[in-house]
Amino acid sequence: MALQPAVQTQGLTKSYHRGQRPALDHLTLTVNRGEIFGYLGPNGAGKTTTIRMLLDLIRPTSGSASLLGLDAQHNSVEIHKRIGFLPGELNLWQNLTAKQAITYLHQLRGHDDSAMRYAHELAERLQLDLGKPIRSYSTGNKRKIGLVIAMMHKPELLILDEPTSGLDPLMQQIFNQLVTEVRSEGRTVFLSSHILSEVQAICERVAIIRDGKLQAVERVSDLTRVKFHQLTLTFRSPVSPDRIANIPGVSEIKTEGNVLHLRLSGDFDPLLRALDGQYIVEVRSQEPSLEETFLSYYGAANGSSAKKEVTQ
Numbered sequence: 001m002a003l004q005p006a007v008q009t010q011g012l013t014k015s016y017h018r019g020q021r022p023a024l025d026h027l028t029l030t031v032n033r034g035e036i037f038g039y040l041g042p043n044g045a046g047k048t049t050t051i052r053m054l055l056d057l058i059r060p061t062s063g064s065a066s067l068l069g070l071d072a073q074h075n076s077v078e079i080h081k082r083i084g085f086l087p088g089e090l091n092l093w094q095n096l097t098a099k100q101a102i103t104y105l106h107q108l109r110g111h112d113d114s115a116m117r118y119a120h121e122l123a124e125r126l127q128l129d130l131g132k133p134i135r136s137y138s139t140g141n142k143r144k145i146g147l148v149i150a151m152m153h154k155p156e157l158l159i160l161d162e163p164t165s166g167l168d169p170l171m172q173q174i175f176n177q178l179v180t181e182v183r184s185e186g187r188t189v190f191l192s193s194h195i196l197s198e199v200q201a202i203c204e205r206v207a208i209i210r211d212g213k214l215q216a217v218e219r220v221s222d223l224t225r226v227k228f229h230q231l232t233l234t235f236r237s238p239v240s241p242d243r244i245a246n247i248p249g250v251s252e253i254k255t256e257g258n259v260l261h262l263r264l265s266g267d268f269d270p271l272l273r274a275l276d277g278q279y280i281v282e283v284r285s286q287e288p289s290l291e292e293t294f295l296s297y298y299g300a301a302n303g304s305s306a307k308k309e310v311t312q
């Protein structure tokens with residue numbers, strides 16, 4: 001028998017207050033086993049709301065969810081035994097040391113000694129000293145304690161709410177290695193983030209939500225294909241925008257004296273050729289945010305979620 005999907009939701013909806021726009025609006029989504037799946041959206045999009053319903057910490061207004069083929073509400077006890085969860089905000093016993101808290105949870109869960117060994121390995125790799133009282137850890141280090149607790153028993157499915165927020169770039173890399181190992185063991189990771197570039201390196205697919213509505217589910221490779229650059233070119237003397245107006249991929253040209261601002265999709269070559277002979281003092285390129293990449297892909301003007309053809 002084929003394995004059930006890691007996560008499946010059907011019309012999952014949450015309204016915190018009657019009469020207001022739902023925090024999550026009819027989410028229908030499938031996460032396959034063995035994939036690292038990114039759940040992306042800006043602040044307030046509904047990511048944490050979704051995750052709380054998957055874990056049965058709050059109840060949906062309508063719709064349903066299943067994890068590992070088990071109903072999120074009716075089988076929540078069994079689900080909690082089989083998954084690992086990193087909440088957006090970790091509440092732990094402030095006066096215990098990290099080691100005491102981890103040991104206590106380990107005993108409570110009844111996992112074998114290998115989980116405790118792996119917890120120490122994780123702490124070492126994350127450069128986390130387990131000996132201090134929880135109250136004294138910094139935000140980033142608390143996040144690491146949460147990651148150890150979520151990952152130590154090598155669960156089939158990891159649900160991580162903004163796992164890398166507060167982690168420095170080196171730790172983000174170590175985190176990326178850890179989740180890649182999870183995938184290589186055939187296990188599944190569902191992680192939320194509001195930063196596209198953070199998840200690009202590790203996720204195969206991403207779902208993008210905004211205002212509680214699913215906007216798209218994409219392979220990351222397809223999203224990077226539509227990436228563009230916001231360029232600022234400084235010349236030694238003023239340059240007419242006409243020179244580059246018809247260059248493929250160039251749009252939104254603005255001039256300010258010797259400075260040209262423009263947006264470039266695709267390769268740099270046609271633009272640079274058109275500027276041949278001009279003395280370029282400086283080129284600055286800004287990576288678009290998730291929101292910008294996404295809006296350029298799906299169209300911001302009418303707020304429509306209709307998928308546009310990607311023209312390159």
Ligand SMILES: Nc1ncnc2c1ncn2[C@@H]1O[C@H](COP(=O)(O)OP(=O)(O)OP(=O)(O)O)[C@@H](O)[C@H]1O
Pocket residue numbers: 016017023041042043044045046047048049050088194
């Ligand atoms: N307990 C609550 N009661 C009322 N409204 C809530 C509650 N929790 C969240 N909301 C609202 O639901 C919407 C979605 O919030 P949610 O926390 O799910 O977003 P998020 O995508 O996790 O955002 P962030 O990136 O800031 O963590 C927001 O408008 C938020 O104000």
Ligand SMILES: [Mg+2]
Pocket residue numbers: 047048049088161
């Ligand atoms: Mg959140």
